[in-house]
Amino acid sequence: xxxxxxxxxxxxxxxxxxxxxxxxxxxxxxxxxxxxxxxxxxxxxxxxxxxxxxxxxxxxxxxxxxxxxxxxxxxxxxxxxxxxxxxxxxxxxxxxxxxxxxxxxxxxxxxxxxxxxxxxxxxxxxxxxxxxxxxxxxxxxxxxxxxxxxx
Amino acid sequence: xxxxxxxxxxxxxxxxxxxxxxxxxxxxxxxxxxxxxxxxxxxxxxxxxxxxxxxxxxxxxxxxxxxxxxxxxxxxxxxxxxxxxxxxxxxxxxxxxxxxxxxxxxxxxxxxxxxxxxxxxxxxxxxxxxxxxxxxxxxxxxxxxxxxxxxxxxxxxxxxxxxxxxxxxxxxxxxxxxxxxxxxxxxxxxxxxxxxxxxxxxxxxxxxxxxxxxxxxxxxxxxxxxxxxxxxxxxxxxxxxxxxxxxxxxxxxxxxxxxxxxxxxxxxxxxxxxxxxxxxxxxxxxxxxxxxxxxxxxxxxxxxxxxxxxxxxxxxxxxxxxxxxxxxxxxxxxxxxxxxxxxxxxxxxxxxxxxxxxxxxxxxxxxxxxxxxxxxxxxxxxxxxxxxxxxxxxxxxxxxxxxxxxxxxxxxxxxxxxxxxxxxxxxxxxxxxxxxxxxxxxxxxxxxxxxxxxxxxxxxxxxxxxxxxxxxxxxxxxxxxxxxxxxxxxxxxxxxxxxxxxxxxxxxxxxxxxxxxxxxxxxxxxxxxxxxxxxxxxxxxxxxxxxxxxxxxxxxxxxxxxxxxxxxxxxxxxxxxxxxxxxxxxxxxxxxxxxxxxxxxxxxxxxxxxxxxxxxxxxxxxxxxxxxxxxxxxxxxxxxxxxxxxxxxxxxxxxxxxxxxxxxxxxxxxxxxxxxxxxxxxxxxxxxxxxxxxxxxxxxxxxxxxxxxxxxxxxxxxxxxxxxxxxxxxxxxxxxxxxx
Numbered sequence: 001x002x003x004x005x006x007x008x009x010x011x012x013x014x015x016x017x018x019x020x021x022x023x024x025x026x027x028x029x030x031x032x033x034x035x036x037x038x039x040x041x042x043x044x045x046x047x048x049x050x051x052x053x054x055x056x057x058x059x060x061x062x063x064x065x066x067x068x069x070x071x072x073x074x075x076x077x078x079x080x081x082x083x084x085x086x087x088x089x090x091x092x093x094x095x096x097x098x099x100x101x102x103x104x105x106x107x108x109x110x111x112x113x114x115x116x117x118x119x120x121x122x123x124x125x126x127x128x129x130x131x132x133x134x135x136x137x138x139x140x141x142x143x144x145x146x147x148x149x150x151x
Numbered sequence: 152x153x154x155x156x157x158x159x160x161x162x163x164x165x166x167x168x169x170x171x172x173x174x175x176x177x178x179x180x181x182x183x184x185x186x187x188x189x190x191x192x193x194x195x196x197x198x199x200x201x202x203x204x205x206x207x208x209x210x211x212x213x214x215x216x217x218x219x220x221x222x223x224x225x226x227x228x229x230x231x232x233x234x235x236x237x238x239x240x241x242x243x244x245x246x247x248x249x250x251x252x253x254x255x256x257x258x259x260x261x262x263x264x265x266x267x268x269x270x271x272x273x274x275x276x277x278x279x280x281x282x283x284x285x286x287x288x289x290x291x292x293x294x295x296x297x298x299x300x301x302x303x304x305x306x307x308x309x310x311x312x313x314x315x316x317x318x319x320x321x322x323x324x325x326x327x328x329x330x331x332x333x334x335x336x337x338x339x340x341x342x343x344x345x346x347x348x349x350x351x352x353x354x355x356x357x358x359x360x361x362x363x364x365x366x367x368x369x370x371x372x373x374x375x376x377x378x379x380x381x382x383x384x385x386x387x388x389x390x391x392x393x394x395x396x397x398x399x400x401x402x403x404x405x406x407x408x409x410x411x412x413x414x415x416x417x418x419x420x421x422x423x424x425x426x427x428x429x430x431x432x433x434x435x436x437x438x439x440x441x442x443x444x445x446x447x448x449x450x451x452x453x454x455x456x457x458x459x460x461x462x463x464x465x466x467x468x469x470x471x472x473x474x475x476x477x478x479x480x481x482x483x484x485x486x487x488x489x490x491x492x493x494x495x496x497x498x499x500x501x502x503x504x505x506x507x508x509x510x511x512x513x514x515x516x517x518x519x520x521x522x523x524x525x526x527x528x529x530x531x532x533x534x535x536x537x538x539x540x541x542x543x544x545x546x547x548x549x550x551x552x553x554x555x556x557x558x559x560x561x562x563x564x565x566x567x568x569x570x571x572x573x574x575x576x577x578x579x580x581x582x583x584x585x586x587x588x589x590x591x592x593x594x595x596x597x598x599x600x601x602x603x604x605x606x607x608x609x610x611x612x613x614x615x616x617x618x619x620x621x622x623x624x625x626x627x628x629x630x631x632x633x634x635x636x637x638x639x640x641x642x643x644x645x646x647x648x649x650x651x652x653x654x655x656x657x658x659x660x661x662x663x664x665x666x667x668x669x670x671x672x673x674x675x676x677x678x679x680x681x682x683x684x685x686x687x688x689x690x691x692x693x694x695x696x697x698x699x700x701x702x703x704x705x706x707x708x709x710x711x712x713x714x715x716x717x718x719x720x721x722x723x724x725x726x727x728x729x730x731x732x733x734x735x736x737x738x739x740x741x742x743x744x745x746x747x748x749x750x751x752x753x754x755x756x757x758x759x760x761x762x763x764x765x766x767x768x769x770x771x772x773x774x775x776x777x778x779x780x781x782x783x784x785x786x787x788x789x790x791x792x793x794x795x796x797x798x799x800x801x802x803x804x805x806x807x808x809x810x811x812x813x814x815x816x817x818x819x820x821x822x823x824x825x826x827x828x829x830x831x832x833x834x835x836x837x838x839x840x841x842x843x844x845x846x847x848x849x850x851x852x853x854x855x856x857x858x859x860x861x862x863x864x865x866x867x868x869x870x871x872x873x874x875x876x877x878x879x880x881x882x883x884x885x886x887x888x889x890x891x
Contacts, residue, residue, distance in 0.1 A: 003773040083215035144777030
């Protein structure tokens with residue numbers, strides 16, 4: 001297997017097991033801001049899906065500056081996490097989806113989180129698609145690999 | 152459960168946490184078989200120690216920082232050394248040490264004892280794998296016993312145990328170690344007996360030496376051997392070696408002594424005694440329900456059994472399994488002394504002779520058919536020396552490890568590699584060459600006209616005014632070391648002489664010189680400090696061990712240079728072959744190995760196979776950001792990477808770059824004085840990259856998997872020689888670019 005294949009495989013396996021990601025956005029004055037979010041990822045790893053209420057601080061942040069960072073990891077809150085856990089930092093741009101694309105993407109989001117169907121379909125919520133620029137994958141405490149997506 | 156128990160308590164309580172060796176001893180004592188006076192330390196003591204000191208997490212971190220699959224056995228050895236040092240540096244908590252001290256003091260007082268490993272699980276692989284864990288002979292006094300208990304615990308993570316980690320089911324969370332402390336029985340004859348020979352089921356084998364058993368076990372003393380027919384109990388054969396030496400207890404440990412002449416003429420066992428040893432082994436076979444491998448000693452009180460374990464083969468019969476070979480590298484001091492003698496007085500002179508003989512036969516005049524034969528013959532010669540290299544030279548490197556162990560055991564330094572400082576400053580051939588280069592660089596640095604003239608000559612000006620003095624130096628250098636343009640890295644690529652060398656010298660002259668670490672005074676102080684830890688004959692031995700290690704260290708480098716000279720002669724012949732094939736307009740010659748070149752010379756219709764290039768998927772691409780290797784030279788360096796894939800990468804090396812390569816060859820180390828750091832794919836503290844980096848005080852990380860494919864020339868990289876990490880901070884094409 002090529003490096004690219006093994007890296008993609010490691011990412012897919014992690015994303016299949018994890019339901020939540022930490023989302024970092026930026027407030028108007030530059031202050032970083034984080035939230036825990038349910039996420040779904042596309043098969044080709046080129047994009048991630050998030051849903052948020054429109055009245056939230058993160059919605060305001062995303063609308064003003066679409067650049068985001070996300071953290072998805074496999075920690076189990078044990079001492080061994082330091083070497084056993086894997087963490088992925090995702091860098092990209094989050095854009096609100098509307099129209100027919102929204103319906104299609106919402107279906108795949110709900111496929112991963114069936115219990116969030118009502119929440120995600122509510123008119124007061126927005127669906128964001130994060131176009132991934134890079135993944136930074138950390139294993140064994142300090143081994144770091146980058147996967148870049150050509151834009 | 153008590154942490155320390157007698158053999159009778161082991162038997163009566165049937166406790167499982169004292170390990171296989173204790174159990175067997177308890178069973179034997181119960182049946183009236185004479186065994187040494189023994190106490191067993193339960194594996195709970197080990198657990199309490201690693202839990203209360205935080206060692207468990209530290210071991211875990213050490214063993215998981217890099218994938219085992221990516222580690223060479225030298226790295227396993229280094230990991231094991233670091234773990235051993237953690238045990239050495241971490242005292243037992245006071246309550247634990249008190250619990251163990253009182254019964255030990257009461258039982259043994261100041262008598263000499265053996266401290267041995269007793270891995271749990273009587274039927275487990277661990278119980279029957281010999282030599283994976285450590286045992287110590289002739290230990291005296293409670294402080295020393297407790298320290299050696301810690302060393303036996305540490306040997307749960309020995310290099311050998313790490314090699315067999317899968318077979319052993321080695322796991323930081325669950326693996327434990329019990330310890331046997333027993334009075335040292337000073338038999339005057341010792342040996343082993345296999346109640347059933349591993350090679351012939353109808354026979355038993357006895358091996359015996361004068362003195363202590365260790366000489367036999369580690370192969371230093373050649374034993375007498377008896378084969379006994381199991382059906383009749385008759386001796387089938389007796390093989391006698393030339394008996395010359397025996398292992399005896401010394402001030403601290405054991406030493407090799409000459410065998411008195413009257414003993415050398417007599418086998419250590421009479422026929423009757425051999426029979427008694429055999430009968431005892433049969434009794435134990437019956438008692439434990441299977442063939443036994445028994446260690447015994449015969450003293451004034453008769454026959455004592457030291458240990459008995461089931462005969463099982465190490466699980467390494469698979470083809471390509473080299474673990475047994477790795478284990479054979481662990482040699483005793485005396486064994487290494489003999490090897491040194493052979494290497495210095497026999498092998499190296501023969502290598503030099505061989506290289507000279509080949510250098511005197513230039514292949515240009517041979518016919519094609521003769522050249523093909525010559526290539527094959529040189530390949531065979533080279534292969535033979537490569538075998539010698541693996542069988543004799545590499546094991547000799549163990550002298551460094553042996554010394555390191557003695558140094559660490561005695562001085563308990565924070566840095567488990569502090570001992571390496573005592574080995575540097577030996578007269579390595581590569582350092583001598585680098586000094587000669589620096590002398591010429593000084594001439595250029597001090598003479599602007601000379602520098603100008605050299606630059607003009609590089610541009611092709613035949614009238615450039617190069618001083619005679621410089622020319623003489625240059626010729627002298629080329630005569631001794633070659634012109635560096637066609638080094639022995641196997642690349643087979645050459646540049647026109649002596650441009651490459653001049654370019655390198657100009658680059659060197661352009662910058663202040665990099666000095667070898669001149670710390671002679673520190674070195675003397677360190678040396679005295681080390682020797683002052685010993686008194687009497689032990690001091691003499693400590694000095695000998697240092698001397699052996701220094702020779703071993705120096706040879707680590709020099710042997711490659713000698714081997715390189717022989718390989719160079721093979722390459723000369725192969726190059727001549729390629730040149731002739733090139734004249735037949737055959738392309739792709741660079742891909743052919745020596746035997747293919749030889750075959751092609753004999754076959755006028757030869758066509759090389761051309762392999763298709765792999766196609767990459769390019770909508771996404773992977774890049775390494777941070778690579779984990781082994782710390783091999785302290786310090787942090789930032790610089791432009793120079794990845795060495797061929798000779799031309801060396802020749803264009805610039806001051807301030809980081810040397811990145813698959814395997815540093817002593818024949819490439821002339822660029823090290825220009826480098827700010829060294830990165831190597833091969834791992835281990837004793838590889839050339841690490842050694843040469845240490846000589847120049849450069850940060851160094853070794854054991855970086857795929858270093859030369861993940862790092863590219865021009866990348867900005869950070870070499871963290873403390874933690875063993877490489878960070879690729881920036882790339883010329885600027886994807887994910889970060890300024891340093």
